[in-house]
Amino acid sequence: MDRRQFCMRTAGVLAAMPLANAGLAQARQGAEPIKLIVRADDIGSAHAANVACIRSFRDGIARSVEVMVPCPWFNEAVAMLRETPGNDVGVHLTLTSEWANYKWGPITQAPSLVDSSGYFFATNRDFLAAKWNIHEVEKELRAQIELAGKQIPQVTHLSSHMGTPTSTPELQALVRKLAAEYKLPIETPGAQWFRWPADNSTTAEQREAALVKALQELKPGIWILVEHPGLDTDEMRAIGHEGYWNVAAHRDGVTRSFTSERVKEVIKARNIQLVSYGDTWPAR
Numbered sequence: 001m002d003r004r005q006f007c008m009r010t011a012g013v014l015a016a017m018p019l020a021n022a023g024l025a026q027a028r029q030g031a032e033p034i035k036l037i038v039r040a041d042d043i044g045s046a047h048a049a050n051v052a053c054i055r056s057f058r059d060g061i062a063r064s065v066e067v068m069v070p071c072p073w074f075n076e077a078v079a080m081l082r083e084t085p086g087n088d089v090g091v092h093l094t095l096t097s098e099w100a101n102y103k104w105g106p107i108t109q110a111p112s113l114v115d116s117s118g119y120f121f122a123t124n125r126d127f128l129a130a131k132w133n134i135h136e137v138e139k140e141l142r143a144q145i146e147l148a149g150k151q152i153p154q155v156t157h158l159s160s161h162m163g164t165p166t167s168t169p170e171l172q173a174l175v176r177k178l179a180a181e182y183k184l185p186i187e188t189p190g191a192q193w194f195r196w197p198a199d200n201s202t203t204a205e206q207r208e209a210a211l212v213k214a215l216q217e218l219k220p221g222i223w224i225l226v227e228h229p230g231l232d233t234d235e236m237r238a239i240g241h242e243g244y245w246n247v248a249a250h251r252d253g254v255t256r257s258f259t260s261e262r263v264k265e266v267i268k269a270r271n272i273q274l275v276s277y278g279d280t281w282p283a284r
Contacts, residue, residue, distance in 0.1 A: 032220035034272045036194065037064055037280065038258065039159075039226045041092060044068040044077040046102075048236040048248075052229035052255040054080050057087055060259035061267065062229070063276040066092035066159050067152065069144040070104045070120070078151045088276030090157045091148045091184065093141050093165040093175065096120050096127055100241045108143045110136040122241070124164050138174055141165060145182055156278040158186040188280050194218070194225035200246060204253035211257045215266045222280055229255040 040062040043053040050073055056062035065087055067077055071094070081087055095113060097103045097120035105119045112133040114120060121127040149155050158179055160166045166175050166186075179186045198210035230236050230251025237248040244250075257263060267274065 034218055034220050034270065035222045035275050035280065036061075036218070036267075036272050037188070037191070037222070037224045037275055037277060038062045039064045039066060039090075039224060039277075040258070041066045041159075041226060041228045042068055042161075043081070044071040044074040044092075046071075046230070046235060046239065047073055047076065048231040048233045049073070049229065049251075050077050050080055052231050052251065053077075054084055056229045056255055056258040058084060060255075061263060061274055062258055063274050063279075064088040064090055064157075066090040066161075067148055067155075068092045068094050068104075068161060069148050070094050070107050072104060081152050081154065085154075087154050088157075088278050089148075089152050089155045090159040090277065091145050091155060092159050092161045093144060094120070094161040095137065095140070095164040096122065096124065096162050098122055098162065098241055099239050102239050106140045107147065108136070108140045110140050112136050113140060124162060124167055127164050128167060134170060134174065137165075137171065138178075141175070141178060145178060145184065149182070149184075155184065156276070157281075158182075158184045160186070185277070185281050188222065188224065188277060191222040191224050191280065194223040196225060196227065200244060200250040202253070204249075204256050207253045208257045208260050208262065211260075211263055212266050215263065215270065215272065218270070218272065222275075227254045227258070229258055231255060 038061045040053040040056045042049050043065050044050065044067045053065050057065060065081070067081070067089055068074065069091065081089055097105065103119040106113050112131060113136055121130060158175065166172045175186060194214070196211055196214055198207040228251050230248060232248045232252035236251065240247045
């Protein structure tokens with residue numbers, strides 16, 4: 001090939017590139033996007049959880065934070081959320097208190113919802129086995145919603161701690177009624193649960209690698225990733241229950257993954273849209 005032929009061929013390739021790029025851009029525009037809600041659960045449950053949830057939003061990929069109103073660190077969580085504009089906050093409806101050495105109970109008088117020590121039951125099984133009163137459940141959930149709404153201006157939705165408030169058809173109907181009344185949705189139509197294949201026995205590095213791999217393989221659609229950020233502190237090391245005593249290390253690994261530069265790079269490279277619950281619902 002002589003110089004003239006090479007130049008002509010090169011010019012042809014360069015001329016075709018804008019068309020190819022335009023076609024690629026059109027294809028990308030026409031394709032269904034990948035939208036990901038990253039939800040940080042249990043702010044209010046502990047000081048370490050509060051710090052980690054805010055860090056996961058401010059410095060990381062979390063876009064929705066779920067607040068536990070009955071918990072001892074709720075007031076600090078309120079102050080932190082007020083100081084963090086743009087946070088999408090859910091009222092994490094709470095009827096259980098799962099940790100062995102650290103407890104909370106209802107903010108209303110609700111004798112059917114507590115154990116012999118006056119705290120919420122530890123598990124869904126314990127709650128369901130108790131003779132709970134639906135009117136006391138409604139009173140308690142209303143109080144949680146109203147207190148959160150009064151103190152946190154960016155509350156947009158409801159969610160369910162450990163699934164207990166939505167664990168029976170009767171409770172599901174109640175929560176749907178409250179969601180409609182307070183105009184705080186609890187469901188995202190069409191959303192799928194994002195599976196992060198790394199349990200609490202994995203190291204922080206393994207969790208990060210598993211999240212990167214899952215993000216690389218994520219298909220178009222709306223996805224919800226739920227986890228519990230924390231910190232490896234003395235406070236959180238004292239929290240746990242049978243079968244789960246490494247809470248501090250495990251949840252510190254969640255925070256590291258949510259703030260990981262490697263994770264952010266994959267999200268950017270794949271053009272994954274980080275959205276909040278509020279972004280995915282029709283105008284109310």
